[in-house]
Amino acid sequence: VNQLEKIVAPVKSELKTLEKRINSILRENVFNEKFTGTFLNKGKKLRPIFLFLLARALGYRENDIVDYGIIVELLHNASLVHDDIIDHSLKRRGESTFNALYGNNIAVLLGDLLFLFSNKLAVEKRKFEILDILVEKNENLLIGEIEEGLNAGNVSLTEDEYMKIIKNKTASLFELVGEIACLLTNKKENDCEAIKGMSSLIGLSFQIIDDILDYTSEVKKVGKPVMNDLREKTLTLPIIYAMKKSYDLKEKVEKFFSDVSNDTLLYEIRDGVVELGGLKYAKEKALEMMKQTRGRIDKIPPSVYKDSLLALVDFIVKRSF
Amino acid sequence: VNQLEKIVAPVKSELKTLEKRINSILRENVFNEKFTGTFLNKGKKLRPIFLFLLARALGYRENDIVDYGIIVELLHNASLVHDDIIDHSLKRRGESTFNALYGNNIAVLLGDLLFLFSNKLAVEKRKFEILDILVEKNENLLIGEIEEGLNAGNVSLTEDEYMKIIKNKTASLFELVGEIACLLTNKKENDCEAIKGMSSLIGLSFQIIDDILDYTSEVKKVGKPVMNDLREKTLTLPIIYAMKKSYDLKEKVEKFFSDVSNDTLLYEIRDGVVELGGLKYAKEKALEMMKQTRGRIDKIPPSVYKDSLLALVDFIVKRSF
Numbered sequence: 128v129n130q131l132e133k134i135v136a137p138v139k140s141e142l143k144t145l146e147k148r149i150n151s152i153l154r155e156n157v158f159n160e161k162f163t164g165t166f167l168n169k170g171k172k173l174r175p176i177f178l179f180l181l182a183r184a185l186g187y188r189e190n191d192i193v194d195y196g197i198i199v200e201l202l203h204n205a206s207l208v209h210d211d212i213i214d215h216s217l218k219r220r221g222e223s224t225f226n227a228l229y230g231n232n233i234a235v236l237l238g239d240l241l242f243l244f245s246n247k248l249a250v251e252k253r254k255f256e257i258l259d260i261l262v263e264k265n266e267n268l269l270i271g272e273i274e275e276g277l278n279a280g281n282v283s284l285t286e287d288e289y290m291k292i293i294k295n296k297t298a299s300l301f302e303l304v305g306e307i308a309c310l311l312t313n314k315k316e317n318d319c320e321a322i323k324g325m326s327s328l329i330g331l332s333f334q335i336i337d338d339i340l341d342y343t344s345e346v347k348k349v350g351k352p353v354m355n356d357l358r359e360k361t362l363t364l365p366i367i368y369a370m371k372k373s374y375d376l377k378e379k380v381e382k383f384f385s386d387v388s389n390d391t392l393l394y395e396i397r398d399g400v401v402e403l404g405g406l407k408y409a410k411e412k413a414l415e416m417m418k419q420t421r422g423r424i425d426k427i428p429p430s431v432y433k434d435s436l437l438a439l440v441d442f443i444v445k446r447s448f
Numbered sequence: 449v450n451q452l453e454k455i456v457a458p459v460k461s462e463l464k465t466l467e468k469r470i471n472s473i474l475r476e477n478v479f480n481e482k483f484t485g486t487f488l489n490k491g492k493k494l495r496p497i498f499l500f501l502l503a504r505a506l507g508y509r510e511n512d513i514v515d516y517g518i519i520v521e522l523l524h525n526a527s528l529v530h531d532d533i534i535d536h537s538l539k540r541r542g543e544s545t546f547n548a549l550y551g552n553n554i555a556v557l558l559g560d561l562l563f564l565f566s567n568k569l570a571v572e573k574r575k576f577e578i579l580d581i582l583v584e585k586n587e588n589l590l591i592g593e594i595e596e597g598l599n600a601g602n603v604s605l606t607e608d609e610y611m612k613i614i615k616n617k618t619a620s621l622f623e624l625v626g627e628i629a630c631l632l633t634n635k636k637e638n639d640c641e642a643i644k645g646m647s648s649l650i651g652l653s654f655q656i657i658d659d660i661l662d663y664t665s666e667v668k669k670v671g672k673p674v675m676n677d678l679r680e681k682t683l684t685l686p687i688i689y690a691m692k693k694s695y696d697l698k699e700k701v702e703k704f705f706s707d708v709s710n711d712t713l714l715y716e717i718r719d720g721v722v723e724l725g726g727l728k729y730a731k732e733k734a735l736e737m738m739k740q741t742r743g744r745i746d747k748i749p750p751s752v753y754k755d756s757l758l759a760l761v762d763f764i765v766k767r768s769f
Contacts, residue, residue: 209556209557209560212552212556213552231534232533232534235556239563239590240587240594243583246583250580262564262567262571265564269560270478272557273554276554
């Protein structure tokens with residue numbers, strides 16, 4: 128966390144305002160008692176931080192950048208609420224999930240409401256270009272999640288298919304940040320393409336690292352159960368790579384999917400993924416993306432924001448939570 | 449259906465276009481195979497029909513009224529998809545629900561996607577006033593559904609609380625129709641208030657009739673299971689009224705809620721509701737609202753659309769499906 132605090136320093140006041148205002152939105156709502164004490168507003172806020180740093184680095188000086196940060200963070204949180212229903216997750220950021228607290232039924236609707244809060248604020252900005260891009264990226268986000276759901280248990284999922292899924296599922300909100308920063312600073316199309324590409328890469332590497340952490344981390348650190356992806360029959364890069372190298376492992380995974388309560392087999396599979404170099408391969412992919420990302424950020428004029436952007440990219444790949 | 453066909457006659461071409469275009473939206477989507485053959489686009493389309501008739505009666509002549517009809521109908525369908533997850537419903541309009549077809553997980557996300565399709569088209573209309581009202585009514589819709597969910601099993605729910613819930617849950621989309629018709633025809637504030645009030649009453653009486661039909665109808669006619677509300681512990685007007693008259697009935701309901709598979713008790717409760725005049729009371733409420741509604745429609749200048757509007761209100765209260 129300490130490292131992240133240093134990165135955030137140049138946009139600390141924006142982040143404080145964002146947190147205060149998200150709390151207000153949750154508190155002033157008719158269902159405020161359902162939102163208080165939940166995981167909402169307790170995340171790392173990587174997407175708004177990325178937005179603040181990027182927009183400032185590109186020269187945007189208005190205070191209303193916070194509004195856009197809230198739009199993105201609320202959208203992200205809404206999708207997490209529905210995600211937790213789908214994954215039957217009971218913990219998130221060390222807190223109980225909405226489905227754990229209120230049951231699936233109410234959780235579906237509270238998630239819908241969070242989507243609406245994001246959209247409401249976006250409509251209030253009175254910028255159709257922003258609404259267009261929000262709709263597009265929200266659609267991609269949903270498509271990615273549906274594709275992931277439809278591919279649950281599909282041991283033949285290829286690396287390309289996985290990349291397509293996470294580009295939609297995760298990179299879309301980072302791309303949204305890139306597009307918002309572009310729109311607000313009226314960048315030329317060429318510059319925009321570079322910024323959007325860079326944002327997308329950050330999102331992809333973020334997700335790959337997340338998928339690695341599911342294999343390597345401890346519950347205490349990530350605030351949610353580990354080895355959860357396989358229990359939900361979600362195939363990610365480390366195991367996709369490892370299964371391609373070992374038919375024996377693939378068979379084990381198929382066997383595990385017929386009884387996901389078999390923890391002995393689960394940890395055997397994990398050891399197999401490590402031995403076959405699945406985690407190493409995924410990490411190298413993420414590092415390669417980080418390198419490309421750094422190259423594109425380097426072209427932005429020097430500023431404290433740019434320095435923090437570079438440090439943020441480092442953090443995303445090196446984080447342990 | 450025949451009666452409805454006659455009502456629809458003046459806006460038949462709008463309705464045909466709407467159905468064709470909704471089919472295109474569902475077919476051209478990346479998950480088209482998940483949408484085909486489902487209950488989507490198979491409903492009575494009361495909300496778009498109401499919009500077409502009202503807007504035309506108020507003098508709106510543009511073809512793009514169909515766009516607004518699609519926005520409302522898709523929003524309605526999105527909320528039905530999430531509704532069916534919440535109510536564990538397996539049938540809707542005679543077809544399998546999304547949760548029955550694909551499981552709750554995928555159904556949550558396909559519902560999200562339908563919400564998005566509605567919002568996408570709304571953004572394309574490039575009218576902020578429409579987006580404002582859409583956000584407001586969508587929020588009310590969700591609030592009503594959440595309140596209903598939180599009051600499941602609450603045998604102390606009052607008639608006032610029930611009315612507040614259905615005003616949000618159901619009347620909000622009829623109010624949306626009224627507001628859209630107002631905005632498009634640039635009505636003065638006074639006229640608008642009357643139109644909005646009338647739209648709200650139509651929504652309320654529609655829901656009261658729906659709640660009566662849950663007690664009186666047959667599966668074949670409504671295309672979904674009957675006596676479903678009580679099984680989901682949802683208290684509606686007929687039983688709220690009847691329980692106020694009989695403590696004995698209230699105790700029976702409480703007992704039933706502790707084991708909702710007890711069909712003998714369920715049909716005993718239904719008989720009690722009938723004997724205590726619960727259905728009669730609810731029907732009178734709906735008829736009183738219809739009378740008020742007719743009074744307000746009467747002030748609209750004469751036209752075939754106005755005649756159909758009056759017939760539509762009749763149909764809504766007298767329908768058996």
